[in-house]
Amino acid sequence: MEHNDREYTDMLNNELKDIEPGAGLHSKVRDGIARNVVHMRRRNTALGAVVIAVILTMGLSAVTPVFGRNGTLPQVITAMAAEQQAKKISKTLGTAPVEQTGTALQTSVTTVQTVSDSALSETDGVLALVIANKSGTPVADVLKLRATGLGWGRIMAQLNVSGRDIGKAMSQVKAATATKGKGENSKPAVSNTDGNKIVVNGEITGVSTTLITVAAKTFVIGSTTQLKYQGKAITPADIATKLAAGKLYATVQGTKQVDTSILANVIIVQDTAEQAKQEQVNEQTNPSNEQAAVSNDQQARGKVTVVTATVLHVDGFANDIILNADTKVEQVGAGSTNIAAIKVGQTVQVHVVLSGVTYTAQQVHIEDAYVKTDTTANEDQTTNSAVTTWQGTIAAIFPDKSITLTTEANPLLVIRITATSVLQDASHKALLFATLTVGQKVTIMGRTLTDNSVEVVKLTTTTSTSVNPGKGKGKH
Amino acid sequence: MDDELRTVVTRVHSGEEAAFDDLYHLTVRQLYRTLYTYLMTREDVEDVVQEAYLKLYQVRRKLDDTRSVPVYLRMIAINCARRKFRRSHPITAPVEEEDDVSGTETMKGVVREALQKLSPADRLVMGLFYGDQTSIQDICRMTGEKEGTVKSRLSRARERLREVIDHGT
Numbered sequence: 225m226e227h228n229d230r231e232y233t234d235m236l237n238n239e240l241k242d243i244e245p246g247a248g249l250h251s252k253v254r255d256g257i258a259r260n261v262v263h264m265r266r267r268n269t270a271l272g273a274v275v276i277a278v279i280l281t282m283g284l285s286a287v288t289p290v291f292g293r294n295g296t297l298p299q300v301i302t303a304m305a306a307e308q309q310a311k312k313i314s315k316t317l318g319t320a321p322v323e324q325t326g327t328a329l330q331t332s333v334t335t336v337q338t339v340s341d342s343a344l345s346e347t348d349g350v351l352a353l354v355i356a357n358k359s360g361t362p363v364a365d366v367l368k369l370r371a372t373g374l375g376w377g378r379i380m381a382q383l384n385v386s387g388r389d390i391g392k393a394m395s396q397v398k399a400a401t402a403t404k405g406k407g408e409n410s411k412p413a414v415s416n417t418d419g420n421k422i423v424v425n426g427e428i429t430g431v432s433t434t435l436i437t438v439a440a441k442t443f444v445i446g447s448t449t450q451l452k453y454q455g456k457a458i459t460p461a462d463i464a465t466k467l468a469a470g471k472l473y474a475t476v477q478g479t480k481q482v483d484t485s486i487l488a489n490v491i492i493v494q495d496t497a498e499q500a501k502q503e504q505v506n507e508q509t510n511p512s513n514e515q516a517a518v519s520n521d522q523q524a525r526g527k528v529t530v531v532t533a534t535v536l537h538v539d540g541f542a543n544d545i546i547l548n549a550d551t552k553v554e555q556v557g558a559g560s561t562n563i564a565a566i567k568v569g570q571t572v573q574v575h576v577v578l579s580g581v582t583y584t585a586q587q588v589h590i591e592d593a594y595v596k597t598d599t600t601a602n603e604d605q606t607t608n609s610a611v612t613t614w615q616g617t618i619a620a621i622f623p624d625k626s627i628t629l630t631t632e633a634n635p636l637l638v639i640r641i642t643a644t645s646v647l648q649d650a651s652h653k654a655l656l657f658a659t660l661t662v663g664q665k666v667t668i669m670g671r672t673l674t675d676n677s678v679e680v681v682k683l684t685t686t687t688s689t690s691v692n693p694g695k696g697k698g699k700h
Numbered sequence: 701m702d703d704e705l706r707t708v709v710t711r712v713h714s715g716e717e718a719a720f721d722d723l724y725h726l727t728v729r730q731l732y733r734t735l736y737t738y739l740m741t742r743e744d745v746e747d748v749v750q751e752a753y754l755k756l757y758q759v760r761r762k763l764d765d766t767r768s769v770p771v772y773l774r775m776i777a778i779n780c781a782r783r784k785f786r787r788s789h790p791i792t793a794p795v796e797e798e799d800d801v802s803g804t805e806t807m808k809g810v811v812r813e814a815l816q817k818l819s820p821a822d823r824l825v826m827g828l829f830y831g832d833q834t835s836i837q838d839i840c841r842m843t844g845e846k847e848g849t850v851k852s853r854l855s856r857a858r859e860r861l862r863e864v865i866d867h868g869t
Contacts, residue, residue: 229830232858235865236737236831239811245732249746250724253753257720260754 299377306390310351322349328400329357330549333562354393359383428472431463443478443488453493525573531566546584557615558594614668638677645680737827752777775842814864825853
């Protein structure tokens, strides 16, 4: 230390020499410590009590259904995880997740239909199918359990389905749908005609909202025309957008009109070029189904001569076609339906896949419009009168809750909505009368009154309305 | 002192309650002065001393490096003092009443006045270096400042102190 430093040291020491801690400081420090010790002891006691309470609650909730119908804590957690997975798979599958899940799990069409017809959300529907599949329980039983208000976790526990089972099933669905998605890119390679029917296969060279030109053939796009792309609905605008980006192909099945125009019934849009014979347009009057020589994917069209739950025979197609749970069935006017809807005598177009020597139907399109006439005892227990189904387009809506409908058979059918009428959309979600609009396509189930008007039992809009995907019902 | 401190820290570490009182008596005087150069009021110093010993008590079973205990204690105390200082935001610390006006006491008054004109941080470094004979390295550890900063503070404090004592400004 230099001389100057010593000066400063002395100066400071001199200044601070009287600065000493007071006599009472030690006892103050001690008091502070004692208070802190007491405080810490109390805090630790309180924390201990909380920890014990939490452990006891967790323990109790693990064995007792403290969450009521949702079950025990592990069951609630399992349900949440399962719902999360179902939600994810629903999102991945996009449209008709229940149907796709059913196909992937090889469940029967009836099972899928049962779930679709239930009031469950898409997520819950997927979960119901998976649980039924994994537990080997009829889906109706699962739905019954759910209807009693039980949470999914409790249902799973009751049916001995673990969270791991759900995970495996979801992976299976995902894998199956991914494989199927690839298959759908393959092309049909047959063109044929059947009287006024015509099937054209080729490149799309033009499209507008009302017309589409495929393989130099122009078809009218009407309100009944079904447009499909990779199994999903597509609009002419979407086709135009895709066409602007590159070449696009389509198989079009149409019907010649009186004015010589051809109304497209079904347009299946595809991404890749046809391999052979795609430019052929056969407009001969004698129908003949041709099988593609170069592709495993083929189209067969003709009248159904034999149909069972597993086999379909189409006039003009030499081989038996296998029907299975993966076979999608669609019918004009009914949309997605099931194998039971295929009847002898109907004209069908079948997308067939040849594997070895087996021809399996991937998709059956029933061209005969869906018209159902039945007596539905369940829905008409009081009067037992016939409940008939009509399909048509809303022509006008009146404030007195009556509607005029244009159907094929009747250009002006008056229908009446009553207090007991059920209004729903294609997803079976309830609708308000106020949401119905002119031009909307609807399916009506109802009874004909003496004045020839129809009292509606159930009205279903067949054009899609906004659907809130799979939110669940707050139950786990 | 070092041996005594080592023994006491060992006893504190082993959980002997009375040993903490011995540790207090061995370290409180130096700590008190250090804090006084920073805070300049006995009331504040006593508050900080209590807080610092409480914190030391809470970690008493972890004290094992005897030599670092006084440094560690002052580090805790300086942090407590800084917090207290920030909370109260004093513009200038109050000057305590002077009773005696004899020659030496006049000098004391001038030194105290000069100290009060320094910033608290400069004053702390000055007190640690000249009052407690703490090394620059230990001051850096206690204050968390770099060596260059500590040296600058010392230089500035010395200059300011000399200016005030020599010229009374």
